[in-house]
Amino acid sequence: MGLKSTLARDDSKIFSDGRIAGPMPWVIAIMVFLTILASAAGVAIAASASQNNETLARKMTVQILEEEPIKRNNQRTQIVEYLRKLPQTESVTPLSDADIIQLLEPWLGLNEDTAFESNELIPLPAIIDVQMKVIADEPLRIQMLSEMQSIAPSVRLDTQESWIAPLYDLMRSFIYLIFALILLLAAATSATVVLAVRSALDTHRNTLDIMHLMGSTDSQISRLFQRRVAVDAFFGGAIGFIFGCLTIWFISSRLNNLIAGVVSQISMPWYGWIILALIPLLMGILSIVIARWTVRGAMKKIL
Amino acid sequence: MQTVVNFENVGLRYGAGAEALSGLSFKLFAGSFYFLTGASGAGKTSLLKLLYLAHRPSRGMIKMFGEDIVTMPRDRLPGFRRRIGVVFQDFRLLNHLSAFDNIAMPLRISGIEEKDLEGPVNELLSWIGLADRASARPTTLSGGEQQRVAIARAVIGRPEILVADEPTGNVDPEMAVRLLQLFAGLNKLGTTVIVATHDIHLLREIEGAQMMRLKDGQLSDPTGSLKNPAVPLVLNN
Known part of the structure; x- marks a missing residue:
C-alpha cells in the first residue's frame, strides 16, 4: 500500500486544515447556481423548439385569393376534397368565414354584422389549414400547388416554416449563447480552483517540501489537494444546485400564474432535471481535474 | 565494499552565480560513517542537498545505489528519497x-x-x-x-543513507553523544551515515569514521590543516 491510500485515508495528519481556501466553495456555489439557471433556460428552449418544430413544420395553409365569393366557395370545396384524398394529409380544416373575420378583426375592425358588406368591399381569402402526416418536401409542395392551381388559379400554399424559421433561428442563437455562457462559467470555475490551489500550495509549501524530500510522489501530493477541492467543490455545488432549483421553481410558478399557456410550451422536460442534477457533479469533477493539473504542474517545477 | 554514492567531477551552481561546489569526486561505501566538515560557506549544505536529492548537479555524474540520478526521470526519484533519511539544520x-x-x-x-x-x-x-x-x-x-x-523522524524508516546537517548543534554534550550512538547503532545495521558538523570533538566518538573536508566548494587536500590523524580522510578519486 502506498501513500495514495494511507494519506488519502488520514490526510488530516498532514495538513493543518480541512479546506483549500476560504471563498472557493462560495464562488463555486455561485458558478453552479448561474450554470443551473443558464442550463435550465437552454434545455427548456431546446425542448420547446424540438417539440413544436415538427408539429409546425407539418402544418401548411392554403389561401384562395378569389374575389368572387361564390366562385371562391366552390374552389374551396374542391380543394378540400382534393386535399383530403391525398395520402400524405392527416387533417384538412377549412376555416369558416366567421373564423376568418375573427382572425382579421384586430386589423380591419370587421365583425359578423358588417362582414357581408365588408366582404364586398374587401375580398377575404378562403383559408384551409392542412396538417400533413410527414413534413412536405419541396417536390410534394410543388405538385400540390400545381394540382390546386388547376382548380383555383389564385391559390397560394404557405408552409409554417416561412414565418416560424426566424423564431427558431432566434431560439437556436439563444441556445448557442447559453452554451457559450456555460463554457465561460466553467472556465471561471477552473480559474477559481487554480487560484485557490496555488494559494494552498503556498500556504502548505513547507509541508510539501518536507513530504517531497521524504519521498512523496506528485500523485500522492496532488491527491491530498484533490480531496480538499472535491469537498469544497461538492459542498459549493450542492448549495448552488439547491438555490438554482428553488429559483427555477419560483420563476416557473410565477410564469404559470401569469400565462399558463406559454409556460406549458417552454416547461422543463424530465431529462432536463437530470441534466441539472449532473451540473454540480460535473463542476466537482472539473474542479478535481483542474486541482490535479495545477498541483502536478507546480510539483514539476521542483526536482 | 559496496559503493552507495559515487560523485565524479560534480559541480553545483545556483543560478548564474559562481559554483558552490566544484570538481567533487569521491565514493561513499555502504555501512560507512562519514563526517563532513568545513567552514561556514564551504559548501557542506550544498553537498548534503545533492546527497538527499534536493538538487541535481550543474555538471558531473552522481550515482546512488548504482544508478545515475543526474539523468534519472524525476518520477523515479521519490523511491530513492525514501531510502535516505535527512536531519535538517533547521529541523523543518x-x-x-x-x-x-x-x-x-x-x-x-x-x-x-x-x-x-x-x-x-x-x-x-x-x-x-x-x-x-x-x-x-x-x-x-x-x-x-x-x-x-x-x-x-530521519531514522524511523531505517534509511540506507542517513544525512544529518549539524545534528548535535542544539543539544547538550550528553545528548550529542547519545545521538551519535544512535547514528552509530544505525551504521552498524548497515546504514551509511554522513554527518555535517563543526564540532571536531565528535569525530573522535565514532570509531572508524572517515572525514570529508570541504573548502571553497572543493574537497580539500587530505594533508590539510585538520589535526586529527585518527580519522582517515576521503580522498579525491
Missing part, C-alpha cells in the same frame, strides 16, 4: 503536527498502516526521551527536543 518539523505525527510521517509516506505505526514511533520517542511529549507540538518543545524529534 511541521508545527501543526504533534511530535508523534512528525516522527510517523516517513512511515505514513511509505504506506505503513496506522496500527503498525504506534509501536516503532513510541519506541523511538522513548529512546529520545520524549515519550511523555508525544502529543506536544514542536513550538512547545525546546530546541534540543525539536532536534531529537527531527533525528527520530
